[in-house]
Amino acid sequence: MKGRVFSGARPTGRQHIGNYLGAIQNYVKLQQDYECIYCAVDIHALTTLEGTENLKENIREMMLDWLAAGLDPEKSILFVQSHVPQVMELHTLLSMVTPLGWLTRVATFKEKARMQPHNINYGLVGYPVLMTADIVLYKADTVPVGQDQLPHLELAREIARRFNYTFGDTFPEPQALLSDFPAVIGLDGVNKMSKSLDNHIELAATPEETGERIMTAFTDPARKYRSDPGHPEICNVWRLHHFYNPNQVENIAAECRGALRGCVECKEQLAQGINAALAPFRQRRAELAARPQYVEEVLADGARRAHGIATETIREVKERMGLI
Numbered sequence: 001m002k003g004r005v006f007s008g009a010r011p012t013g014r015q016h017i018g019n020y021l022g023a024i025q026n027y028v029k030l031q032q033d034y035e036c037i038y039c040a041v042d043i044h045a046l047t048t049l050e051g052t053e054n055l056k057e058n059i060r061e062m063m064l065d066w067l068a069a070g071l072d073p074e075k076s077i078l079f080v081q082s083h084v085p086q087v088m089e090l091h092t093l094l095s096m097v098t099p100l101g102w103l104t105r106v107a108t109f110k111e112k113a114r115m116q117p118h119n120i121n122y123g124l125v126g127y128p129v130l131m132t133a134d135i136v137l138y139k140a141d142t143v144p145v146g147q148d149q150l151p152h153l154e155l156a157r158e159i160a161r162r163f164n165y166t167f168g169d170t171f172p173e174p175q176a177l178l179s180d181f182p183a184v185i186g187l188d189g190v191n192k193m194s195k196s197l198d199n200h201i202e203l204a205a206t207p208e209e210t211g212e213r214i215m216t217a218f219t220d221p222a223r224k225y226r227s228d229p230g231h232p233e234i235c236n237v238w239r240l241h242h243f244y245n246p247n248q249v250e251n252i253a254a255e256c257r258g259a260l261r262g263c264v265e266c267k268e269q270l271a272q273g274i275n276a277a278l279a280p281f282r283q284r285r286a287e288l289a290a291r292p293q294y295v296e297e298v299l300a301d302g303a304r305r306a307h308g309i310a311t312e313t314i315r316e317v318k319e320r321m322g323l324i
Contacts, residue, residue, distance in 0.1 A: 006140035018193030079302030244273035
């Protein structure tokens with residue numbers, strides 16, 4: 001019997017190459033060996049959003065990218081978190097067995113509180129409980145994570161364990177499926193690729209837009225002139241070549257160190273590699289976008305299938321807690 005994977009992502013709109021290399025390509029691979037449930041976590045997004053006017057469109061754009069990248073609604077359940085309201089009900093029930101101290105010690109809560117001191121809302125504190133509800137509502141036993149996300153999953157395991165101890169064995173304790181997610185540094189050469197930092201390259205960008213964005217990338221700060229020897233090991237453009245021109249990285253490095261190529265040439269070659277790799281994706285995405293109702297149909301079917309699992313789980317939880 002296949003294991004069941006759950007993963008969710010905030011609907012931030014069009015995805016960038018960091019999203020793809022770090023998560024989406026792994027989502028696609030997991031479909032071969034697992035029963036997969038992938039969710040746009042719009043309720044989670046509300047903990048940091050101050051306006052929701054773009055939320056619906058952001059969900060659609062993200063789903064177009066997921067589908068064009070290879071997520072198959074025949075193999076996986078794709079849906080929007082709030083379209084299966086049982087997750088909010090389970091969040092409330094799990095909050096009754098989750099000590100407040102567990103939540104306030106979470107490093108990401110402290111970080112978010114520093115970033116938005118004017119908006120330290122209850123949802124921000126309770127974020128890990130809702131995350132746990134996301135996973136255990138569907139009895140997922142496997143969650144793909146990077147090493148840095150292990151503490152979050154361990155908290156979900158603690159909450160599930162505490163519920164099982166208090167009310168009887170109900171939820172599987174979700175196990176981490178460690179993935180070698182590459183840390184994709186953005187065009188600023190310092191920070192992780194992020195839309196909020198505007199240091200990203202969108203998957204759905206045109207070839208011209210991609211080239212223009214890459215030309216803004218920081219390279220070797222020690223190289224002032226083309227005749228200066230370069231240091232590719234500290235250049236983010238060279239790191240990106242590993243993903244999009246993997247067979248040429250050694251030659252590129254040698255030419256850079258020998259001042260046989262300049263940064264502009266290096267960026268142009270990277271743009272060519274990215275555009276060539278993304279051409280099939282961009283064609284599929286355009287075809288899907290030309291079908292206005294397709295994403296809505298996929299999400300409606302995914303919500304229906306997820307609802308069936310969620311209804312049974314909530315019934316079991318209420319029975320265990322003596323509520324029915």
